[in-house]
Amino acid sequence: MTCLLPAPTHSCIMKQTTERNNSVISALHSPLPTFSKETNHIKFDILAKDHGTRARRGRLHLNHGTVETPVFMPVGTQGTVKAMSQEELADMGFQIILGNTYHLYLRPGHELIRSVGDLHKFINWRGNILTDSGGFQVFSLEHIRKIGEDGVVFRSYVDGSYHEFTPERVMEIQSALGTDIVMAFDECAPYPCTEDYAREAMVRTHEWAKRSLDSHDPNQAFFGIIQGSVYPELRRQSAQFIASLDTDGIAIGGVSVGEGKELMMNAVDWSVPHLPEHKPRYLMGVGTPEDIIDSVVRGIDMFDCVLPTRLGRNGSLYTSQGRINIKNNKFIDDFSPVDPECDCWCCRNYSAAYLRHLYKCDEILASRLATYHNLYFYRTLMIRIREAIEQNRLTEYRKEFLAKYRRHRASVHDEIPRQDLSRDGAQKKTLSME
Numbered sequence: 001m002t003c004l005l006p007a008p009t010h011s012c013i014m015k016q017t018t019e020r021n022n023s024v025i026s027a028l029h030s031p032l033p034t035f036s037k038e039t040n041h042i043k044f045d046i047l048a049k050d051h052g053t054r055a056r057r058g059r060l061h062l063n064h065g066t067v068e069t070p071v072f073m074p075v076g077t078q079g080t081v082k083a084m085s086q087e088e089l090a091d092m093g094f095q096i097i098l099g100n101t102y103h104l105y106l107r108p109g110h111e112l113i114r115s116v117g118d119l120h121k122f123i124n125w126r127g128n129i130l131t132d133s134g135g136f137q138v139f140s141l142e143h144i145r146k147i148g149e150d151g152v153v154f155r156s157y158v159d160g161s162y163h164e165f166t167p168e169r170v171m172e173i174q175s176a177l178g179t180d181i182v183m184a185f186d187e188c189a190p191y192p193c194t195e196d197y198a199r200e201a202m203v204r205t206h207e208w209a210k211r212s213l214d215s216h217d218p219n220q221a222f223f224g225i226i227q228g229s230v231y232p233e234l235r236r237q238s239a240q241f242i243a244s245l246d247t248d249g250i251a252i253g254g255v256s257v258g259e260g261k262e263l264m265m266n267a268v269d270w271s272v273p274h275l276p277e278h279k280p281r282y283l284m285g286v287g288t289p290e291d292i293i294d295s296v297v298r299g300i301d302m303f304d305c306v307l308p309t310r311l312g313r314n315g316s317l318y319t320s321q322g323r324i325n326i327k328n329n330k331f332i333d334d335f336s337p338v339d340p341e342c343d344c345w346c347c348r349n350y351s352a353a354y355l356r357h358l359y360k361c362d363e364i365l366a367s368r369l370a371t372y373h374n375l376y377f378y379r380t381l382m383i384r385i386r387e388a389i390e391q392n393r394l395t396e397y398r399k400e401f402l403a404k405y406r407r408h409r410a411s412v413h414d415e416i417p418r419q420d421l422s423r424d425g426a427q428k429k430t431l432s433m434e
C-alpha cells in the first residue's frame with residue numbers, strides 16, 4: 001500500500017504538529033490488524049410488513065441491545081447529542097445514537113477512547129452506537145484533500161495537521177471506538193456532479209467497500225454504502241454491487257447533499273428494488289419528518305439527521321401542526337405548551353412564551369428544552385410509524401399526519417433554508433459543530 005502523503009509536506013508537518021498528532025501520523029504506516037469474519041453481531045427480524053407500501057416493522061439485535069425499526073438515530077458527532085445527556089436520551093427511549101469517526105479520531109483520539117474501553121464507556125452510553133466512516137466529512141473538505149486509489153489525505157480542522165484515511169485505517173479506528181455498527185469508507189460525490197465524476201466515485205466506493213469489509217472488526221456489524229449520485233443507472237449498479245457483498249446491512253449514501261426531495265426519493269426508489277429483504281436499510285443523513293415517512297413507505301428502516309437538534313438550538317420547533325419559529329412575536333403571551341399534543345418534559349412544564357423569552361435572552365435552557373422537545377417529536381413519530389405498520393395502515397397514517405402537519409404551514413414563518421436541509425451545505429458551515 002502506498003502512502004498518499006507528499007514527502008516534503010510530510011516531514012514539514014511532522015515538525016509542526018503536537019506529539020499526539022505525530023504519533024497519529026506515524027501510526028498510519030504501522031501494520032494494520034486483520035480480521036476474519038467468524039461471528040455475526042447483528043440479527044434483523046422483520047416482524048411485520050405494511051401491505052400497501054414497502055414498509056417493514058423490524059427489530060435489530062446488536063451488541064448493546066435491541067433496536068426497534070423503523071428507527072431514528074440522534075446524531076452525537078463528538079460523542080454527545082448536543083444539549084442532551086445520555087441519561088435523558090435513554091429515558092426518552094432511544095436505543096441507538098450516532099458517533100462520527102472523523103471527529104472522534106481528531107479529538108480526543110481513538111486511542112484515548114480505546115484506553116478506557118470503548119466509546120460506550122467513555123461517554124457512559126449503554127445503548128448502541130453507529131459510527132459514520134468519516135468519508136462524508138473528508139469529502140466535504142474539497143480544498144484540503146488529495147484522493148488516491150488507496151485513500152484520502154486531509155487536513156485536520158482542529159490544528160491543520162495532515163492525516164490519511166484508508167478503508168483499513170477507518171475500520172481500525174472504528175474498532176478502537178468499539179461501536180456496534182460500523183460503516184464502510186466511501187466517497188460521497190458532491191451535488192451537482194457529472195455522471196463521469198459520479199461513476200469514478202462509485203467505482204472507488206465499491207473497491208473501498210470490499211477492503212472495508214475484509215478489514216473490519218468481526219465483533220462489529222458492518223454496513224456497505226450505495227453511491228451513484230442522481231444517476232439511475234449508477235444507483236442500480238451500486239445497489240446491486242453492495243447487495244452482492246457479505247455485509248450486515250446496507251446504507252444509501254450520497255443523499256441529502258442539496259439535491260432536493262424529488263431526487264433524494266429517486267435515489268431510494270432506484271436502489272431499494274435491488275436490495276435483499278433480510279438486511280436492514282439505512283438512508284444516511286435524512287431527514288425531515290416528511291422525508292422520513294416517505295422513505296419508510298419506500299422500504300427504509302434506519303435514519304439519522306441533525307435537523308431536530310440543530311433546528312432546536314436555532315429556535316425552530318416541530319409540532320403536530322407543523323414547524324414553528326418560537327422567536328416569533330405571536331408567542332409573546334402564549335402560555336400554552338409549544339405543542340398541546342406533546343407530553344414531553346418541556347411541554348408538560350413550560351410555556352411557549354417562556355421558551356420564546358429564553359431564546360430572546362440567549363439562555364442555555366432554551367437549547368436544552370427545544371432539543372429535548374424536538375427529539376421527543378421524532379421519537380413519537382417513529383413509534384406511530386411502527387404502530388401503523390403493525391396495524392397495516394401506514395398509508396392512512398401518512399395522510400393523517402401530513403394533513404395536520406401541513407395544515408398551518410402558511411402561518412409557520414419558518415421554512416428551512418435550503419442550505420440547512422443539505423448535509424453538504426450544513427457541513428461546510430459547521431463542520432466542527434455536527
Ligand SMILES: [Zn+2]
Nearest residue numbers: 342344347373
Ligand atoms: Zn414537547
